[in-house]
Amino acid sequence: MQRTHRTRNRIIGAVALVVLVVAMALNTKFLTPAEVAAIAPKPFDPAAIAADLYAKAGEELPDRAQPLGEVVPALQADVAAAADKYEATSPAEKSYVFPVELTGTVAEATDASLRLEVDGVPAQTPVIVPLSNAVNGSVIRDLMGFKFADAPGQTGYQYVGDEIKKLMLASIESSVPDPASLEGKQVTVVGALGVQATGSTVPRAKPLNVQPVTIEVGS
Template identity: 35%
Template sequence: MSTSPPAARRRVPAGWVATAAIVALLVAMAVSTKYRSVEAAAAAAPKGFDPAAFGAENYDAKVVPAIKGNAVELPALLKAVEEDKEAAGQKYGKRAGTGPYNFAVKGTGTAGKPTSGLLPVDVPGLPDGAKVYLQIGPAINGTALRDSVGFITFGQFVNQVDFADAATALNDQMRQKLLNGLDIAALDGKKISFTGAFTLLTPATVTITPVAVS
């Protein structure tokens, strides 16, 4: 009886094996990959700083109550500054690093004629020569509203631009909420009360950003 030799095993070309492995990998990647729409991707992306939203969320709810709650009578504050500027700053003020102190203040006096965006107020009991002005716009300058409360700091922001925009947003809120409804011209010669904040540059001239005028 004759026996025939076993059939030779067919070898699979190495190129086919590599190709099959790549195809399998691509299929696995396709199955495991989640595809999102452009809208979904945009919604999930990190959001940039929104100054308008920051102002709207913080002005009425946090900044105004903090300034009103910490406001010092202006004549008493300026007398304390005159006696010891650093001690007065540490007791009543807020500041970032070695920058100037910012104070929340209140007072009563007689309003003068508004000029160049400022309303002069004759406040009794001030140190000799001291002058007081309220910012009435349209341009509202400075960072007193931001820096006088103590809980808004540079470390909360990505960069200096956003930090500056936060101050501008609070000033914008003040203009919208207070100044737009105030008849400034009608205040000339009348007794008014005010609450606000200022940055101490010189005690001889105090320029206050108000949050309340009545």
Template identity: 35%
Template sequence: MTTTAPTSRRRIPARWIIAAAVAVLVVLMAADTEYRTVETAAAAAPKKFDPATFGAQNYQAKVVPAIQAAAVDLPVLLEALTEDKEAAGQKYGKRQGSGPYTFAVKATGTAGEARSGLLPVTVKGLPDGTRVSLQIGPAINGTALRDAAGYITFGQFTNQVEYADAATALNNEMRAKLLNGLDVAALDGKEISFVGAFTLLTPQTVTITPVAVT
């Protein structure tokens, strides 16, 4: 009896199979890829924070009205702070986390001689030894305008640098809109009214960043 040897099947090399699989994958990826022009990609990218634009859009339209609406009489606030600092902060101030409170205030008093970027103001009805000054530049320090507005929070920004730049931008807008047209020397000895904000460090020294001086 004669037997016939089974016909052997030609085996496909493994490297060919892998190469074919890779080729199919590349085709599928290409079909699923959205190609963008440089202009389209730029438009889709997150907008870079522009402090000057932020200041221009927020200071006059939002920050000033917010501070004016929330402003408490300075003598009333300082008396409340003397009685219970934490209770006064919760009632009149704004803050994020455990930082110091920032307050929106208003008062009328007699202006003194401006020195070192500060305009002293004598306000009646304050605790003895209290010194009140308005920041008049050219350097405007602090974050009182940003923080007293009440609606600007750290979570709106990408990082701490942008958050700080937002405060600086508001200070710059205040200087341009208010201080650049204010004849500070002419105020010496005159009665003035002001609205502004300050961050509480000590009730005895109140340095206010103004948004209105009349």
């Protein structure tokens, strides 16, 4: 009798287990490989991210950019106040990136850079538009809101800036194929001005590099 009771309990337990497994199966959604791929974390792709950020810069900066002739005197008087007024990005303490636009006369042109004279900018302040090695994609990366936390680490963060630099250089080569021919001409530049402040102001003699997103050549 006791053995029969134990057997009955085992049967009941087995049936209950089967019912539980069936219930779990009915309530489980099985995903196709495509669905699994869609919800899986995407691999970090610096080139794709850079392309998106650079395209975004080309679309947004013409509306966001502030006249360099206004920004420069303001940051030379009080860089933090200028950052607030002209909606600069601050990727790190005492570091600011201003969206700027300018039209100026090319005073000096080399394969490496253009030095411009811009109305509103003090004569003793060199305004430089880099064309080669000094092009810095990290400035555009920071201005467009890509943060260190958005990358898996320092290397990935830097790679995004490096990939943006490649895109900038390709654009520069297309729009400025012969830099030396621009001397004395007017150019219009939309881009980013990165400033690393050591105090509350920026010295007038400090050169300012405007990282170009677009360069248009006038007459």
